[in-house]
Amino acid sequence: MPTSPDTQFLLKQLFQQEFSKIVAVISSRYGLAHVEIAEDLVSDTFLSATEHWTTDGLPPNPTAWLYAVAKQKTLAHFRRENIYAKKVAPALTASAELATSSPEIDFSPQYIRDSQLKLFFAICTPLIAGEAQIALALRVLCGFGIDEIAMAFLTNKETINKRLVRAKAKLRTEGVRMELPPEPEIADRLNRVLHIIYLLFNEGYYSRTQDEVIRRELCLEAMRLALFLTESELTNRPETQALLALMCFHASRFDARQTADGGIVLYGQQDRRKWDADLIAQGIQYLDRSARGNRLSSYHLEARIAQLHCLPGDGPDKWEKILQLHNQLLMLQYSPALALNRTYALYRARGAAKALPEARKLQLETNHFYWVLLAELLQHTHPQEAIIYLKRALEQARTIPEQQLIHERIDRLSKA
Amino acid sequence: MKEFVILFRQPTGSYQKPLPEAMEALEKKWADWTGGIAAQGKLASQGIRLAYDGRVLKSSGVVTDGPFAELREILGGFMVVRAADYDEAVTLAHGCPVLETGGSVEIRPIYQESPA
Structure with a gap:
């Protein structure tokens, strides 16, 4: 019997919502070294769901069904392999994970949330770098398939697989733990986590792939991850909200910046009626909330620039503000893109004659x-x-x- | 690339706190100049700007309010830039807002011990 479109849609939705949660819970229980097995077990669970739900119809509570089956499969797997006694327990005794790990596989909302947060920090370890980390985040935190990640990076499955294998090996050999960093380190480690989300979003927004669906998914996932961080007191910092604001402002122009055939519409030629007013309003809310504390992060400055770009009018006053924000940003960090954007703002604010000598430098x-x-x-x-x-x-x-x-x-x- | 300190010196007479509007314009000039250096990837450190008052301790143990009466120019702050040589560092220093008010800019390489 073929799976009905409704069931297919539900499965896809549930996969997006639940994949990372279940992987996080299993990894919390058995350690990050088994994250790959956790992924396989979850994929296997969804395979069972597809079979059973197609023949027997939907269970009354599909999410609870998934948790129950995932738990069963996990227990069976580790019992069969006798992995727990041989490998996990000795490793756990030596680590802090034992203290925080539950003896049961626990799918309570609190435990899921804690596990996800731990997984998030673990994946964003400074020990893994670059594209491998983004690929790993997409796979483990967002439940992306290998082929989707390959499409996002405009490369093939083998390359992505290699990156993932390397990244996971690093998690094992370096003994990265499923635990939150100690309080004094949170701010520093959170910066790293936010940076990964920022890269993820940019990967979607300025993606090399022409696949519009993947691009939007990447951006949405980045926003979901940031939103998740705002839900925990530990990680709901001004920088987190500033980053979320920044992404809302950028995402508001998604429809306007693309032609029907996939071409780019430059900012100046965009139809402002296509800008998403709801997202802009949300961005303003997050930006307001981010205005506390005493640290002005690059996300604050970038969000403010993105907000100015969402305002109607294109006069020199607006560009003067954008120029000053770029000056501040550049004092925090240099990048060629920032340098070029600053010079463009200088041109729009004060004219080509003023900007030309600065551009040549x-x-x-x-x-x-x-x-x-x-x-x-x-x-x-x-x-x-x-x-x-x-x-x-x-x-x-x-x-x-x-x-x-x-x-x-x-x-x-x-x-x- | 070497690192050079750019020291800003103000003529004594002009060294007083400007009015708020003038202050804003001045802030902008500084931001534009510093931003221009940063846009070339040559800003190593924003350094510090010194406040408008101070105390001086002399070898006699006497403390006075500020050095201002005795000197022609006083130090207003510094920043650190990256440049290949003196010429480039001096080029970067051009456009510093203190030059507009009769001040001067001192360019000094950061002392580096020669490697053992």
């Missing part, structure tokens, strides 16, 4: 946006020079929509 010759920026500043006074720069940008641009945009500019300048 940036020396970002290997970044195609640098040439695009110089061309923008020179388009009216030196169109021929601008075209030369755009051609350099074209050689360096990597995605087709970007190349299209540059082509259009060259055409426009050539005709003028």
